[in-house]
Amino acid sequence: MTEKATSREVVQGAQKMTSSEAFVETLVSNDVTDIFGIMGSAFMDAMDIFAPAGIRLVPVVHEQGAAHMADGYARASGRHGVVIGQNGPGISNCVTGIAAAYWAHSPVVIITPEAGTNTIGLGGFQEANQLPMFQEFTKYQGHVTHPNRMAEFTARCFDRAMSENGPTQLNIPRDYFYGESITEIPAPRRVDRGAGGTKSLDEAIELLKTAKNPVIVSGGGVVMADGVEEAKALAERLGAPVVNSYQHNDSFPASHPLWAGPLGYQGSKAGMKLISQADVVIALGTRLGPFGTLPQYGQAYWPTEAKIIQIDADHTKLGLVKKIAVGITGDAKAVAIELSKRLEGIELASDATKAERAANIKAEKEAWEQELSEWTHEQDEYSLDVIAEAEGEEGNWLHPRQVLRELEKAMPEDVMISTDIGNINSVAHSYLRFEKPRSFFAPMSFGNCGYALPTMIGAKAAAPHRPAIAYAGDGAWAMSMGEVLTAVRHDLPVTAIVFRNRQWGAEKKNQVEFYNRRFIAGELDNGESFAEMARSMGAEGIVVDKLENVGAALKEALNNQMVDGKTTVIEIMCTRELGDPFRRDALSTPVRHLEKYKDYV
Numbered sequence: 001m002t003e004k005a006t007s008r009e010v011v012q013g014a015q016k017m018t019s020s021e022a023f024v025e026t027l028v029s030n031d032v033t034d035i036f037g038i039m040g041s042a043f044m045d046a047m048d049i050f051a052p053a054g055i056r057l058v059p060v061v062h063e064q065g066a067a068h069m070a071d072g073y074a075r076a077s078g079r080h081g082v083v084i085g086q087n088g089p090g091i092s093n094c095v096t097g098i099a100a101a102y103w104a105h106s107p108v109v110i111i112t113p114e115a116g117t118n119t120i121g122l123g124g125f126q127e128a129n130q131l132p133m134f135q136e137f138t139k140y141q142g143h144v145t146h147p148n149r150m151a152e153f154t155a156r157c158f159d160r161a162m163s164e165n166g167p168t169q170l171n172i173p174r175d176y177f178y179g180e181s182i183t184e185i186p187a188p189r190r191v192d193r194g195a196g197g198t199k200s201l202d203e204a205i206e207l208l209k210t211a212k213n214p215v216i217v218s219g220g221g222v223v224m225a226d227g228v229e230e231a232k233a234l235a236e237r238l239g240a241p242v243v244n245s246y247q248h249n250d251s252f253p254a255s256h257p258l259w260a261g262p263l264g265y266q267g268s269k270a271g272m273k274l275i276s277q278a279d280v281v282i283a284l285g286t287r288l289g290p291f292g293t294l295p296q297y298g299q300a301y302w303p304t305e306a307k308i309i310q311i312d313a314d315h316t317k318l319g320l321v322k323k324i325a326v327g328i329t330g331d332a333k334a335v336a337i338e339l340s341k342r343l344e345g346i347e348l349a350s351d352a353t354k355a356e357r358a359a360n361i362k363a364e365k366e367a368w369e370q371e372l373s374e375w376t377h378e379q380d381e382y383s384l385d386v387i388a389e390a391e392g393e394e395g396n397w398l399h400p401r402q403v404l405r406e407l408e409k410a411m412p413e414d415v416m417i418s419t420d421i422g423n424i425n426s427v428a429h430s431y432l433r434f435e436k437p438r439s440f441f442a443p444m445s446f447g448n449c450g451y452a453l454p455t456m457i458g459a460k461a462a463a464p465h466r467p468a469i470a471y472a473g474d475g476a477w478a479m480s481m482g483e484v485l486t487a488v489r490h491d492l493p494v495t496a497i498v499f500r501n502r503q504w505g506a507e508k509k510n511q512v513e514f515y516n517r518r519f520i521a522g523e524l525d526n527g528e529s530f531a532e533m534a535r536s537m538g539a540e541g542i543v544v545d546k547l548e549n550v551g552a553a554l555k556e557a558l559n560n561q562m563v564d565g566k567t568t569v570i571e572i573m574c575t576r577e578l579g580d581p582f583r584r585d586a587l588s589t590p591v592r593h594l595e596k597y598k599d600y601v
Contacts, residue, residue, distance in 0.1 A: 006054040014184040019147040019176055020046040022183045024053045026154040029185050032082055034058060034073060034461050035111075036066035040086025042113035042126075042174040058461065058490050061482040063090050065454035067097020067110065068480075072458030074106040076416060076438050076466075078226070080161060081458060084111040087174060088126030095133055096448050098167050102137040103444040105220060107161035109168055110134065116175040131171055139164035143171040147179035155186035163191040165224060165313060193225075193313060193331035195338035203326045204282075204309045205342050211280035212349050213357065214238050215306075217263065218252045219245035219332070221285020221313060223437040227333025231284060232256060234336045237343050239354035240282070241361045243271035246292025247429070247442035251285075254433030260361060261368070263301075264292035265582060266429045270368035272301035274361060279303075283310040283324075285332030287317040289445060294583065311335045372430060376402050382512045383577035390575045396545040397575040400424045400499060403550055404431040407497070410551035412558065415439065415467045416459050420452035422473035423505030427579040438463075450479030456494050457487050467558050468494040474524055475504045481533065487567040488538040494567055495557040498530050501574040509578045514587045518600070534569035545573040 010029045011017070017025070023046050027035075036058045039047060050057055060066040063085045070081030081101075085091050091112045101108040112134075114120075115127040131141055140160035142153040150172070157170040195201070208214060216238070222231050228251065235242045235258045242252045246264030253259060261268025263275065275281065281303065286292075288310065293302045307325035310318050311332055318327030328335055350357070377387060377399040390397040404424075408431040411417075417432060418441035419425040434440055441459060443451040452470040460468040472480075477498045487494055508522040531541030540560050544553045550572070557568035581587075590601050 006052050008054045010185055014182050016180060017183050019150045019179050019181070020049065022151040022181070022185070023154055023172075023177065024049050024055070025185045026151045026158070027055060027082070028053050029155070030080060030158040030188050032080065035082045035084055036060055036069040036073070036458065037084040038063055038066065038086065038090055040090055040113070042087040043084060043111070043172075043177060045177045057084075058486070058492070060454070060486045063093035064097045064450065065480060065483045065486065067094040067101065067108070068451055068454035069458030069461070070108045070110075071097065071101040071104060071106045072418065072441055072455035073462040074101070074108050075104060075441055076459035077462035078224070078438065079107070080158060081106065081108045082111065083108065084113075086126065087112070087114045087130070088128045091130050092128060092133060095137070098134055099137040100443050100446045100448055100451060101167045103446045105165040105224065106167065107165065109157050109161050109170060110138075112169055112171045113174045113177075114171055115173070117173045118175065120173070131169070134167075134169045137167060138169045139166040140168040141171065142168065144173065144176050147176045148181040148183070150176065151183050151185050155188070159189045193334060195334035196311070196328035196330035200326055200328045201338060201342065204328060204339060205346075207280050207307055207309060207325060208238065208339070208343065208348060209346065210349050212353065213278050214240045214280045214282060214350055215275045215278035216240050216242045216282045216284055217245050217275070217286055217288070218242050218248070218284055219286025220248045220251065221311070221332040222251045223248065223285075225285065225331050225333035226437065227285070227331075227336055228252060228437050230333045230336035230340070234282075234284075234340050237340055238348070238350055239357055240350075241271070241274045241357070243268070243275055245286040246289060247444055248286070248440065249429065249432050250434040250437050250440040253435045255435060257358065258361060260365060262429055264294070264429075265296060266426045266579060267296060268368060268430065269297055269371065270364040272296060272299065273364055276301040276303055278306045281306050281308045283308055284336060285311060285313075287312060287314075288321045290321055291445060293322065294585065297580070373405065377575070378577040378579055382517065386576040395573060397573055398545065398547055398550075399577065400427060400501070400574050402547055403499070403572055403574065404428050406547060406550035407431070407554055408433065410554045412467050415469060416441065416456065416463065418442065418452040418456040418459070418470045420470070420472040420476035421447050421449050421506065422476050423509060423578050424473055424499040424501065424574065425452075425471050425476075426506070426582070428471055449476035452476070453480045453494070453496055454483045454486075457483060457492050460492050460494050467562060470494060470496045472496065472498055473505060474498060474500045474502065474530065477530065481530070484534055484537045484539050484567060484569065491565060493561040493565050495554070495561050496567070496569045497554075498569060498571050499574050500530065500571055501576050503576055505578050506582055509581045510587055512578065513581050513584070514589060516601075529571060531569055531571040534567075540566050540568040542568060542570045543573065544570060
């Protein structure tokens with residue numbers, strides 16, 4: 001079959017076209033070049049003209065992976081990620097991935113062809129009521145009510161995904177891809193976000209005038225607004241330490257003297273100690289989610305007496321989690337610019353102590369770095385027991401913290417990293433530092449396993465020039481490792497690091513802490529090598545069981561990726577030691593009343 005010419009030019013003016021043509025032209029108008037999914041008859045008429053429109057459909061192994069890829073694509077690029085599937089099971093498979101994108105505030109558009117209008121309600125093949133599936137995890141749901149309105153609803157879903165900072169659903173009865181109409185393709189509409197209201201800005205400045213120890217929490221809104229430079233300028237004016245909100249380690253450059261590391265689970269003790277001393281907290285582009293402000297390392301670090309200035313593009317998040325003194329609805333970048341402008345020429349109470357506070361920031365960071373370097377393995381009783389057991393087993397078993405430190409040392413500056421859910425992946429937060437935004441991808445509040453690999457494949461599609469690395473434990477890895485086939489088949493090379501500790505670590509830690517080491521369904525021991533499985537799928541595989549080989553293995557894998565265009569799975573053989581549980585407040589010591597359960601306490 002001869003190659004057809006492609007055109008990225010959108011047809012202008014009202015013209016006669018089919019519904020499929022109107023749909024595809026609206027995708028082109030929104031600069032869609034990649035769609036992730038599995039082909040299906042429900043949208044085949046439109047799919048037939050993807051190629052001449054300059055659109056690539058990336059076939060995946062499982063539609064959940066496609067939704068994660070669209071999420072990674074959106075987060076790496078700052079524009080839409082798009083996922084599509086066959087009506088019914090293909091669409092239901094996407095729910096988890098869309099939920100993750102919702103909590104990451106990613107502008108993902110999920111296109112959901114559904115059963116035809118002439119059979120809906122008859123219980124036909126692959127029929128499902130698809131709108132309720134996503135109503136909790138989308139910002140807008142567009143349902144095409146007539147073939148002539150195809151371009152209208154398609155355009156609105158793309159516009160709303162960007163304006164609402166989250167996923168939208170475009171639901172299309174499969175018979176509506178057919179038919180003809182006179183259609184004009186709508187131009188994309190983008191919201192010009194402002195810097196907030198005058199009253200709230202004035203109130204913020206009054207607080208900052210008297211603040212003696214201001215601290216900035218830099219959140220995902222800073223990344224989405226491309227506002228890191230503006231956040232830096234505001235921090236430098238105030239001399240304020242900057243902490244990253246939970247799982248947004250890329251929201252402020254780690255090399256900056258004012259950077260103090262991430263808050264939340266397994267974050268930076270330096271950042272936590274510094275924010276505990278704050279009298280004013282500037283929450284810049286963050287909803288201050290509960291998981292990022294809970295006690296950690298045995299300390300309740302959140303400054304309960306501090307006045308909070310919260311800035312968020314979504315007014316419904318202001319004061320939702322923490323009591324605030326000032327709420328500003330606006331774009332994080334625009335607000336940072338406006339605050340800096342208003343602070344020009346004003347004498348602040350904090351000006352007199354800039355040097356002293358800078359010295360304190362430096363000292364706290366140095367103390368934390370030294371602690372991290374000396375923290376070679378976990379010290380709790382359970383971890384010491386399993387470390388001792390590992391010394392009597394065959395093979396070499398590495399301490400996760402030492403591995404994470406070695407990986408940190410070997411990371412290229414421009415790297416993108418995704419982490420899955422799990423104990424080692426969470427411990428990794430302390431060791432993940434970035435110099436530029438759109439570099440860190442985590443499953444956020446939804447916390448689903450099987451996230452890291454497909455998300456990083458999507459990010460690689462959006463930014464092929466950047467090194468792409470996925471972290472996963474062996475439990476989460478098994479949920480998504482089939483997408484190695486997607487990376488190999490479609491020349492989207494990534495590097496996956498699998499921490500093989502042979503257990504569901506995060507949940508098993510709860511059984512250690514609350515259930516007297518009664519381990520049920522937590523073991524994942526098997527003889528098969530994940531590196532060997534990767535080789536069977538056409539990727540490279542490396543097994544690492546010596547600490548001195550960790551950095552070299554990563555460099556080899558990145559050379560495979562960036563030079564040879566090959567995906568590599570690095571299997572790291574780890575001890576069964578475990579870091580702190582996710583949330584000590586989420587479980588209670590068990591109480592049993594029935595005689596048959598009396599020993600289960």
